[in-house]
Amino acid sequence: FFFESSLLMTVPEDISPLQKFLESHRAKDLWQMLQAQGYTEIEDVDDEAIEESCSLPGQRKKLKRLIDQFNSIDPEEPPAKKQKTVATLSEEDVPTPPTAQPCPEAQDVTQEAVALESEMNEEATGKPQPHGGNAFAGVTNDDALHTLKEKFGFNELRNGQAAAIKHILQGHSVVCIFPTGSGKSLCYQLPALLLKRGLCLVISPLVSLMKDQVDALEKKGICAAMLVSTTPFEERNKINALLRSGELKLLYVSPEKACSESFETQMRNRYVALMAVDEAHCISEWGHNFRPDYLKLARLKDTLAVRQTVLLTATATAKCVQSITSGFDIHPDHVINTGFYRPNLELNITITKDLDDAKTKLLERMRSRPRGPTIVYVTQQKTTHEVADFLSSNGIEAKPFHADLNSKAPKPEEGQPRRDLKAETQDEFMKSADLTIVATIAFGMGVDKRDVRSVYHLQFSGSPENYSQEIGRAGRDGQASYCEMFISPSDIVTQRNYTLGDAVEQDQVQAVVQHVLDVKDDMDDGTYESTFSIYKLKASLDIKEEVLKTLLTYLELGGWLRSLGSMYNKHEVKFERESVQEMGSNLSPGERGLAQKLLQNYCEYKKIWHYVALGDACAEMNLERRPLLRLLQGLESNNDIVCKASEPLHRYLFTPEGLDVDPQKMVQFALERAKRSEEGAIARLSSLMSLADLTKGCIVRRLLQYFGEQLGRECGHCAVCKGCEFDVSALEWLDVDKADTVPIADEAIQSVLNRYPDFTPLQVARVLGSVMSPKLIQLRVRQSCPECGLYSHAGFSRIREAVGKFMQNFTPPQPAPAEDAADGSAKPAAKPAGRGRGQGRGQGEG
Structure with missing residues (x-):
């Protein structure tokens, strides 16, 4: 403190205390930035004001530090401070109309206040803070039954539903294990309508299921929406408006969308009071349908500071339940299992x-x-x-x-849409008595x-x-x-x-680990990240996308990586205004200027869709991605532009342990986990067989x-x-x-290798067993190779064994250079037969 005090500058006395403090700490430029946006009193300066006034991360960090220091000063006679209009506004302070219902504007201010206070806590502690209090405080069982009757038409809850909702209203997270058709969705839909503030975020893996539920809720007059990658521009704008107003009660998204950078950016300032996860057995490595993206949902819960979660599944063993309760810190007493018995x-x-x-x-x-x-x-x-x-x-x-x-x-007539046979068939089945x-x-x-x-x-x-x-x-x-x-x-x-066809070989796992290490980048803050395209990597290594994601998840479980979610490498915009100068009327002057600079200086203009060089803009302007994405979202919500993102990239942060680990240890750990997963799948298969x-x-x-x-x-x-x-x-x-005795003919193996001489033993075995992989699909092996599926009746392990033995003594033929008839020079060697178009371009399954 003495050293800093010795650097204080002499300033005039007839200025505001904040200006005096900042200028005395050689931060006149920061004061001018605040002044330009109209923030001249300390009561007005919060995270939002700092974000709006400062364009560079270093400026924001320095200003936050100085504001914290200024607020910590205890003057002899502190002036009475007026209450902050955003950061500390409470529900009681918001005027209500005669109906005693909070107006949308008041809800928006309150929601933003809670979100902003949480962000300020996050800045101070380094991690998100849960929003204060039980979001269901004061809600009684009578309130729940009244809403149940009014909105859903039921007089009472089933036993499992009643127990789950009781725990939720008491502020607890729960796991619901109910048989299919037992009303699991009501365990989060009803509480969503009882929330004092905030919304319920629903993670579900099936788009058709989400659409059906949203349609059913809307018919009941409940404000619900679904956000997926194909959601039209107009619908996205409507959802954003509902989020801002606080009217939206339930927002449905897929796990892949939920873990994306754009969604986290969109939701970071929104109060998610409750998060429901359907098909929750996918979270567990011990589940029958483990999905790597589900493992990231616990991190999303922390990122969005969600206080309560509802995990739902119809099928989970005791080991699976233990795994998912541990991952979400749910007490065993709050697991409701109604049993699997169906007497009818x-x-x-x-x-x-x-x-x-x-x-x-x-x-x-x-x-x-x-x-x-x-x-x-x-x-x-x-x-x-x-x-x-x-x-x-x-x-x-x-x-x-x-x-x-x-x-x-059938192909539609010109100007007519193609028939939706899936919807037609499903609708007919719903109405039929015997289809x-x-x-x-x-x-x-x-x-x-x-x-x-x-x-x-x-x-x-x-x-x-x-x-x-x-x-x-x-x-x-x-x-x-x-x-x-x-x-x-x-x-x-x-x-x-x-199951066995999804196996990975050691050299494939080695290549995955090596790729993660090769693209490791120093982030200039003491941390290291790897960012890469899973889509391209799966094609180059011939590994299914879900298998590759699972391998990367094993590296997370080993404690060496932490997923930071996905982001898009390519952003395109379509202008809805005549000129860039007309855009951004909904933004502050500082934001508007930055948005226009982004579109004018960092856009590659095409006929309709213009490529935004977001990475170049971040590097040259020393900005982070998130504020620029917010600007694009702001312009889109104002109908200035339409955004389109593509080329997803996945980001992984190296933990301290991951920076020092022997790569071979990572390889062996992933291989062991993969083997254990394979054995688990075979064991489940045997368990079902035994029922016969x-x-x-x-x-x-x-x-x-x-x-x-x-x-x-x-x-x-x-x-x-x-x-x-x-x-x-x-x-x-x-x-x-015992019945699998037909020998695998050497001639069949040789024929496959003649067609694809660079194939590994695993790839040859997949061809003979008709077990597809990205490369086999790309080369259209089923259509072009007569040997494909020749031994689909044989056990895959036996096919692999036969191919392995054969290839120990196999030497790929070396094509002799052909001589040109005119001058005797050698022609380029012909490409191996059977190569499909696009090989090596990183194209995967269509």
């Missing part, structure tokens, strides 16, 4: 020789049972059409459904049809979790319904090969045991309990390893 479902499992045998038995079963809405699940898109045609030709009305169904629509849908697992999530009378699995489901979720779509109305799964040897081989052995007793009891639930008796209504006949000899068909 009759379960049966039948062993078949092959798909044709299964189709015959399916037809017999459907003819022998009462008609009603039915779902038949298969594993491949082409099979949906084959089976739907088979049933229709035998007098049972059936239609196919899969993710790519719309591509089958059968033959579908992949793309059908069912979000289809809230309560009178589905039968669910058949014509092919093996893959895991007890998937099976339980899919049969849960039958009999939601509580009436008796029938579920049967057919299982054949080819189903087992196919499912096992899918009806000599072991009640199907329902054994299925419940897998999830840790003890029925304590036989169910009385499955095929075993009803005494249905079972051919014990059919169990021999399921011993696929």
Whole structure:
């Protein structure tokens, strides 16, 4: 303090205390910046004022430090301070209209006040601070029941719903494990309407499910919205306006969108009081459908300072539940598990020789049972059409459904939109009393049809979790319904090969780790980051995107990296005004000038869409990305421009441990985790297979045991309990390893290598087993290689073993240079046969 005091400058006495303080600390330029924006009193200077006045990060940091120092001075007679209009305004200070309901403007000011105070706390502590208090303080059970009746038309809550909502209203986070169709969504939709302030952010993996829920809420007069990458410009503007006004109650986004830089920028100043995560088993590495993007949601919760979370799933083992409660710091007492038992479902499992045998038995079963809405699940898109045609030709009305169904629509007449076959098929099924849908697992999530009378699995489901979720779509109305799964040897081989075909080799993992290290960049603040395109990396290494993301997640779990989310490398804008000078009327003068400078000096002008060199602007103006993105969002909300972002990049921060770790340790850790994941998937497959052995007793009891639930008796209504006949000899068909004796011919391996001489043993095995990867899809191997799928009936491990042995002695042929007829010079060597267009350009699956 003495040293700093010795540098104080002499200043006139007839100026404001703040100006006097700043000028005496050689910060006259900062005072002038504040003065230019009209901030001349200390009461007016908050984070927003500093952000508006200072364009450079260093200026903002210095000014914040000086303001904190000024506020810490204790004068002898402190003047009475007027209350800050933004930073500390409380709800009681906001005038209300005669109806005693807060006006939108007041809600916006209050929301911004809470957000700004949280940002100031974050600046002081280095991490986001939760918004103060319970957002449901004062809300009673009677309030919840009144809103339940008024908005949803129900008189009471189910047991699981009541317990979950009670915990939420008390300020706790919860995990809800309810069977499919048990009303999980109400556990966050009702609390969202009871919030005193803020909104509920809903993370859901399926766009169609989000759309259905938003449509249903809007019909009830509830303000809800969905934000995805394809959301139109006008809709994004509407959502931003609803966020600012505080009217929006529920905002639905995908996990990928939620973890993006643009979304975090958009939501950082918004009060998210509650975050709901659907399909929460995807968070856990031990879940049957682990998704790396879900692992980042705990960090998003901290980034947005969300106090409460609601995690929802229909299928989770005890180990999975323990994992997700630990990741979100949820007390075991706040886990509500209503059990998986469905007394109205009759379960049966039948062993078949092959798909044709299964189709015959399916037809017999459907003819022998009462008609009603039915779902038949298969594993491949082409099979949906084959089976739907088979049933229709035998007098049972059936239609196919899969993710790519719309591509089958006939070409529309000029000026007319293409038919939405998926929507048409789903709507017809919802209205029908006896239509059968033959579908992949793309059908069912979000289809809230309560009178589905039968669910058949014509092919093996893959895991007890998937099976339980899919049969849960039958009999939601509580009436008796029938579920049967057919299982054949080819189903087992196919499912096992899918799992083993996603395996990664050590050199691939080594290449991933090396790439992360090679692009490591010094951030000039003592930290190091790696930023790269997962899309390009997966293509160059021939690894599926989800597998690559999982490998990177393992490096996070090892404690060496921390995901910073994704950002877009390319930003394009389309001007909606005649000139740049007309833009930014909604911005402050400083922001407007900076926005116009960005568009004038850092735009590559094209005919319609103009490329914004955001990286160059940040570097040359010494600015961070986030303020510039806010400017673009501000211009878009004012209808000045339309923004379009592309080329996503993923950012990872090196932890202190990650800066010193031996790269080989990272490789071995990821390989071990990948192997463990593979073993877990095979174990789940075996668990479901074991249900087919009806000599072991009640199907329902054994299925419940897998999830840790003890029925304590036989169910009385499955095929075993009803005494249905079972051919014990059919169990021999399921011993696929014993039956897998057909040798893998050297000639087939040689033929693949002749066509693709640079393929690795894993890639050759994938061709023979018809297990696709990014490179095989890019080269259109299924269409161009006769050997593709030649051994799809064989175990993938055995194919790999045979290929490995063969390639130990294989030497790729070296093409001899051809001589030019005229001068004898050598011509360039011909490209290997079978190369598809675009190889090496980083193109992945289309």
